């Protein structure tokens with residue numbers, strides 16, 4: 001085995017595996033979360049213009065001034081663009097830069113499962129000890145005592161993701177208050193992964209940093225790709241108190257140095273889009289969600305309609321398969337549809353085995369075709 005011990009156990013990321021299987025089987029890919037429709041013209045034009053304008057060399061490592069200013073201006077709290085914002089190659093790099101920049105070997109980090117798969121791999125690279133708290137199906141809520149028990153005097157950080165991938169939950173004020181109370185009590189940081197902050201279809205997203213006394217211990221993570229359908233641009237960022245920003249940048253500078261300069265300039269234009277853009281964006285996503293949720297229910301899945309993100313986590317147990325992986329193999333081979341088997345997002349509980357994640361960041365035609373193909377399960 002050539003792969004280092006710290007990464008060997010993680011194998012290939014589930015997103016790469018299932019996107020490849022989608023291509024091999026010519027299946028409709030509702031697996032990895034990327035839109036099958038194009039980015040808005042004004043965003044593409046801004047990138048083309050930036051290239052023509054000669055924005056083609058390295059940018060400032062922590063982010064192009066135009067973009068960090070736009071991020072600070074559109075953040076919910078007063079923010080110092082130059083000292084508190086760091087732009088990275090996608091939020092997956094921010095996660096790595098935060099963990100490698102802040103966490104010491106042996107620190108405990110609380111992770112809520114199901115989780116985005118890079119969290120545990122990055123914690124392993126940093127030599128951290130993950131403490132897992134489960135969101136229990138069918139409501140995908142955590143048990144208060146289990147959360148309290150996960151905290152100790154070694155807790156350095158808790159990773160919170162809301163709107164939550166893959167359950168689609170948007171954490172309530174009560175849930176966030178409890179997390180903040182425990183973080184303050186144990187003097188822990190919160191890595192608040194809010195990459196789906198603009199994709200709230202039901203309810204309200206409360207940014208962790210806006211809770212009382214939380215700004216000074218919260219690292220907020222956001223992303224361009226989901227909001228402007230440019231997941232391939234790989235533009236993400238953190239907003240964090242300056243001392244944590246120094247730590248994040250200490251890792252970021254040695255991983256990628258900077259994100260692609262013309263795309264950062266275009267991102268600055270995108271973030272300053274009028275409110276009407278965001279309203280239309282959520283209206284379209286509400287249609288997509290409702291079509292897929294209703295379609296899945298007709299086929300026979302048990303589905304909790306997601307409040308946010310562009311994912312649905314459906315219960316496949318009515319179809320009688322032993323686990324999520326065999327179910328997803330059947331789906332791609334027999335129905336021609338790819339979903340993600342969520343057991344890759346769990347390390348403590350077996351609850352992922354009865355579930356499948358579908359992405360609805362797809363045109364209505366694609367979603368209708370997928371639902372039609374899924375009728376083959378009946």
Ligand code: GLN
Nearest residue numbers: 015031032033034092165
């Ligand atoms: N966030 C995306 C998802 O959950 C995947 C991102 C990636 O593949 N790196 O599908």
